[in-house]
Amino acid sequence: MGKAATRVMSLSARAMPSAAPVRRRFSADRWFVPVTVLPTFVVMVAIFGLPLLFSLYLSFTGWSPNQALLGGAYVGLANYEDLFADPVFVGSLGITFGYTAAAVSAQLAAGLGIALLLNIDLPYMRTFRTALVIPMMITPIVGALCWKLLLDPSHGVVNHWIGAQIIWLGRPDTAMLAVWVVNVWQSTPYVALILLAGLRSLPSEPREAAAIDGASRWQMFLHITLPLLKPYILVALLLRTIFEFRAFDNIYAMTGGGPADSTMVLSMFTYLASFVRFDFALGAAASWMMLLMSMGLCLVFIALIRRRDAH
Amino acid sequence: MAIVVGTRRATWVQRALVYATLSALVVVFLFPLLWIAGLSLKTRMQTFADPPLYLWWPTFENYADVLGRSDFMMAFVNTLLVSGSAVGLSLCVGVPAAYAFARFPFRGRSFLFFALLVMRMLPPIAVLVPMYVLFSKIGLTTTRLSVVLAYATFSLPLVVWIMRGFFEDLPPELEESAWIDGANRYSAFAHIVMPLAKPGMVAAAILCLQLAWNDFLFAAVLTNNATQTLPVKMMTFSAGDSGVDWGGVTASGMLVILPVIVFSFLAQRHLVAGLSSGAVKG
Numbered sequence: 001m002g003k004a005a006t007r008v009m010s011l012s013a014r015a016m017p018s019a020a021p022v023r024r025r026f027s028a029d030r031w032f033v034p035v036t037v038l039p040t041f042v043v044m045v046a047i048f049g050l051p052l053l054f055s056l057y058l059s060f061t062g063w064s065p066n067q068a069l070l071g072g073a074y075v076g077l078a079n080y081e082d083l084f085a086d087p088v089f090v091g092s093l094g095i096t097f098g099y100t101a102a103a104v105s106a107q108l109a110a111g112l113g114i115a116l117l118l119n120i121d122l123p124y125m126r127t128f129r130t131a132l133v134i135p136m137m138i139t140p141i142v143g144a145l146c147w148k149l150l151l152d153p154s155h156g157v158v159n160h161w162i163g164a165q166i167i168w169l170g171r172p173d174t175a176m177l178a179v180w181v182v183n184v185w186q187s188t189p190y191v192a193l194i195l196l197a198g199l200r201s202l203p204s205e206p207r208e209a210a211a212i213d214g215a216s217r218w219q220m221f222l223h224i225t226l227p228l229l230k231p232y233i234l235v236a237l238l239l240r241t242i243f244e245f246r247a248f249d250n251i252y253a254m255t256g257g258g259p260a261d262s263t264m265v266l267s268m269f270t271y272l273a274s275f276v277r278f279d280f281a282l283g284a285a286a287s288w289m290m291l292l293m294s295m296g297l298c299l300v301f302i303a304l305i306r307r308r309d310a311h
Numbered sequence: 312m313a314i315v316v317g318t319r320r321a322t323w324v325q326r327a328l329v330y331a332t333l334s335a336l337v338v339v340f341l342f343p344l345l346w347i348a349g350l351s352l353k354t355r356m357q358t359f360a361d362p363p364l365y366l367w368w369p370t371f372e373n374y375a376d377v378l379g380r381s382d383f384m385m386a387f388v389n390t391l392l393v394s395g396s397a398v399g400l401s402l403c404v405g406v407p408a409a410y411a412f413a414r415f416p417f418r419g420r421s422f423l424f425f426a427l428l429v430m431r432m433l434p435p436i437a438v439l440v441p442m443y444v445l446f447s448k449i450g451l452t453t454t455r456l457s458v459v460l461a462y463a464t465f466s467l468p469l470v471v472w473i474m475r476g477f478f479e480d481l482p483p484e485l486e487e488s489a490w491i492d493g494a495n496r497y498s499a500f501a502h503i504v505m506p507l508a509k510p511g512m513v514a515a516a517i518l519c520l521q522l523a524w525n526d527f528l529f530a531a532v533l534t535n536n537a538t539q540t541l542p543v544k545m546m547t548f549s550a551g552d553s554g555v556d557w558g559g560v561t562a563s564g565m566l567v568i569l570p571v572i573v574f575s576f577l578a579q580r581h582l583v584a585g586l587s588s589g590a591v592k593g
Contacts (some may be wrong), residue, residue: 027495027499028495028496029496032411032496032497032500033411033415033417035407035497036407036408036410036500037407037408037411037412037417037423039403039404039408040404040405040408040423040427040471041408042465043400043463043467044423044426044427044430044442046460047438047442047461047463047464048430048438048459048464050445051438051441051445052437052438052441054441054444054445055437055440055441055443058440058444063372063444065444065447069444069445069448099345114336117329117332117333117336118333120329122326122329122330123329125491128333128337130576131337131340131341132333132336132337132340133575134340134341134344134572135340135341135343135344137521137526137568137571137572137575138344138540138568138571138572139525139527139567139571140525140526140527141527141542141545141546141570142542142545142564142567143343143569145545145546145549145560145564146343146347146561146564147343148555149347149350149555149557149560149561150343150346150347152555155358155359155361155557157346157363160361160362160363162497164540169589170574185340185343185528188342215496228409231391242432245434246433246434246435246436248435248436248527249527249528252527252528253527253546253549266434267434267436270436270437270440271436271528271583273534274439274440274443275443277409280440280443280444283440284441287434287436287437287440287441290434290436290437291433291434291437294432294433294434294437295429295433297432298428298429298433299427299450301423301432302428303427303477
């Protein structure tokens with residue numbers, strides 16, 4: 001925090017004088033910023049701005065794949081009305097929020113615990129840290145397919161150990177549980193790393209002072225470490241929420257949204273509407289609902305970073 | 312918590328507790344991977360043995376099978392080409408922009424920068440739906456180029472974000488003295504700044520490469536049999552006509568994740584900054 005703040009301050013302090021005294025002997029220098037920024041701007045418009053505008057257009061038309069690019073007839077809000085009349089979509093809203101909340105809270109709790117343990121100053125901590133972050137590095141689709149084998153009803157090692165023949169991915173309750181476990185397994189290290197970076201950057205003086213004043217360990221954690229760590233917890237919370245909200249890979253690989261739509265998150269719904277049923281207009285409407293919701297999350301995240309950079 | 316706080320020395324009981332907890336966690340977190348690695352070294356008979364085999368003579372036949380398949384090697388080449396090009400494109404386009412973001416105030420700078428952040432954060436499926444329609448109308452779908460362009464939606468913001476932070480940390484005096492000596496902005500950037508920026512570019516490249524390598528969704532939608540990438544190929548082992556190919560899934564899975572884990576360890580120092588889009592410095 002402190003480092004970031006001083007970095008921003010010193011930057012603005014030195015950017016001011018540097019621009020003025022240097023004599024502009026090359027008129028081409030005036031074009032330096034446009035020349036360097038324009039390619040990025042063009043790519044952003046081409047692969048991000050235009051597609052999003054086009055999908056907004058699609059969502060208000062009855063476009064079908066055999067029509068010309070802009071040949072869809074205007075249908076007003078019909079696609080959005082269809083969406084909210086579809087019990088699968090309405091259900092997927094609840095499933096997405098529930099899944100996100102359950103996954104992020106478990107990741108934060110486990111991640112905080114692991115970060116606190118790894119922050120202890122003992123030998124071999126680097127080795128433990130290295131071992132614990134490995135799940136995060138695994139290609140998500142590979143991780144999910146591996147878990148699918150572990151949970152295999154007849155040959156999986158999990159069923160063998162518990163001595164039962166549970167069809168984990170074939171029942172609504174256990175399917176959701178399995179997807180959640182895989183997610184927590186894979187993303188907890190991510191939270192742990194962010195929080196560990198936070199713990200390492202905390203000043204030691206407040207805790208030393210509290211120790212001298214006779215604070216108990218629990219009091220110190222609750223009233224000193226946790227409040228100081230709050231900005232990092234917020235960053236981890238928001239980032240994980242943004243990323244779980246768009247969860248796709250592990251669900252696609254393990255359940256495909258089933259059984260009985262019980263793991264149908266919004267990404268999965270949009271994927272099936274667009275690329276299985278080829279109803280791109282409905283898919284675009286669902287995309288825009290997702291965009292609006294995640295845009296809200298992003299704005300909160302940006303506001304948070306800006307506030308931190310400001311002081 | 313005293314040991315967490317570091318005000319008192321840990322007793323040996325506390326140390327033992329910490330090590331025991333961490334070891335248990337490592338077992339839990341690494342078990343799935345180790346078990347799959349074990350399965351990949353078993354024959355078909357050994358895989359389905361009941362009770363499962365805990366000790367056996369490892370065989371590499373699954374790896375030989377997978378590596379002997381031309382479609383797997385093709386997917387490997389595709390993945391390398393596509394992720395390499397996406398990273399190259401993002402570095403060429405994004406590094407100069409990141410320098411401008413870090414050094415020169417200009418109108419629309421903060422708007423553009425936060426648009427980039429939003430681009431990184433929004434759900435990929437929401438971009439993919441219109442992108443697929445647009446690409447199919449101009450004949451780009453099923454080409455590797457379409458996947459490269461799709462990957463730029465996450466790798467370009469990541470490059471700009473990481474490199475901006477990197478340039479801000481470089482002292483500006485070096486370029487300033489080059490300007491005073493008569494160099495223009497372009498040559499000062501090319502000859503003074505770029506050589507200093509190499510470590511940052513390596514870190515950004517590795518993080519982008521990891522994301523591109525791991526992608527499934529974009530490649531699944533935008534490729535066909537000839538242009539598909541490894542994660543897409545892997546799915547076909549799991550969902551083939553003849554059921555799950557255990558040897559194929561486990562051996563190819565190990566082969567897919569091995570390079571990523573190596574990359575990640577190379578970039579470990581920069582991992583946190585990259586993961587948190589620079590909101591936390593690693």
